[in-house]
Amino acid sequence: MSLDAIDTSIAFGGLKVLTNVSVQVERGRITGLVGPNGAGKTTLFNCLTGVVRPQQGSVRIDGRDISALPLDKRIQLGISRTFQTPRLDLDASVLDAVMLGFYSRHKPSLAASFVSTATRRRHDAQLREKAEALIEQFQLTPNPHQRSGALSLGRLRLLEVARAIASEPQYLLLDEPAAGVDENDRQLLARAIRNAAARNVGVLLVEHNVGFVAELSDHMLALVRGEVVAAGSPHAVVNDPEVVTAYLGGQRVAA
Numbered sequence: 001m002s003l004d005a006i007d008t009s010i011a012f013g014g015l016k017v018l019t020n021v022s023v024q025v026e027r028g029r030i031t032g033l034v035g036p037n038g039a040g041k042t043t044l045f046n047c048l049t050g051v052v053r054p055q056q057g058s059v060r061i062d063g064r065d066i067s068a069l070p071l072d073k074r075i076q077l078g079i080s081r082t083f084q085t086p087r088l089d090l091d092a093s094v095l096d097a098v099m100l101g102f103y104s105r106h107k108p109s110l111a112a113s114f115v116s117t118a119t120r121r122r123h124d125a126q127l128r129e130k131a132e133a134l135i136e137q138f139q140l141t142p143n144p145h146q147r148s149g150a151l152s153l154g155r156l157r158l159l160e161v162a163r164a165i166a167s168e169p170q171y172l173l174l175d176e177p178a179a180g181v182d183e184n185d186r187q188l189l190a191r192a193i194r195n196a197a198a199r200n201v202g203v204l205l206v207e208h209n210v211g212f213v214a215e216l217s218d219h220m221l222a223l224v225r226g227e228v229v230a231a232g233s234p235h236a237v238v239n240d241p242e243v244v245t246a247y248l249g250g251q252r253v254a255a
């Protein structure tokens with residue numbers, strides 16, 4: 001079971017942003033994606049989630065071609081993502097922000113509108129409990145009714161990840177979740193990512209912090225100017241000469 005971009009190419013105007021890129025995000029595994037600024041990492045995310053369509057190649061979920069499916073249909077199929085710049089309603093409470101995650105995937109059905117108010121209340125109470133558990137797990141705030149906007153940038157990133165996990169995705173795509181996050185929060189984030197993979201979620205992790213990605217990933221790939229220059233074990237990718245030159249400024253990092 002996997003989410004795949006197969007041989008995808010994308011150009012904006014005359015600018016080639018992705019050239020024949022393939023990536024496989026397997027259920028239960030963490031796939032790390034690194035590359036310098038402008039390498040095409042977010043564009044690859046957008047291609048997997050349906051924000052942009054590849055001019056060549058396809059996107060598949062568990063073998064099914066979803067290249068033509070819009071964003072909301074892909075969410076229903078179990079793809080959830082976070083954004084490089086958190087997109088949250090800062091006036092909403094932390095609790096509401098996380099609960100929105102549950103509803104984003106499992107929209108109340110027509111049938112649900114016929115169930116009794118008592119049943120619906122019980123259902124909402126269960127979701128609230130789950131949301132509160134996530135808020136505690138991520139140590140977001142001691143007060144779930146606090147405005148999201150009162151959280152630090154690091155906590156906002158964690159809140160976005162918690163919301164994405166709340167949608168109970170099969171595939172979780174994280175675009176630089178650790179940027180601006182302090183060491184304590186980074187540990188929480190790492191634990192949450194590992195937990196998700198342990199629950200059979202396929203994780204795609206984009207990060208500039210190569211050490212963080214290498215430590216977490218089962219499999220890594222490196223993009224440079226829209227092309228995959230290395231793929232394999234974290235150790236192999238981090239030590240690949242092209243990656244070292246393009247991304248790490250010529251310095252080797254141990255992994």
Ligand SMILES: Nc1ncnc2c1ncn2[C@@H]1O[C@H](COP(=O)(O)OP(=O)(O)OP(=O)(O)O)[C@@H](O)[C@H]1O
Nearest residue numbers: 012015017035036037038039040041042043044084
């Ligand atoms: N909608 C768009 N229209 C035109 N050009 C775009 C568009 N989206 C991205 N680009 C260009 O595509 C290239 C790749 O951008 P992308 O955001 O995918 O890179 P990235 O690897 O995520 O970079 P960063 O590490 O800075 O987030 C850049 O040159 C960017 O300017």
Ligand SMILES: [Mg+2]
Nearest residue numbers: 041042043084
């Ligand atoms: Mg990006």
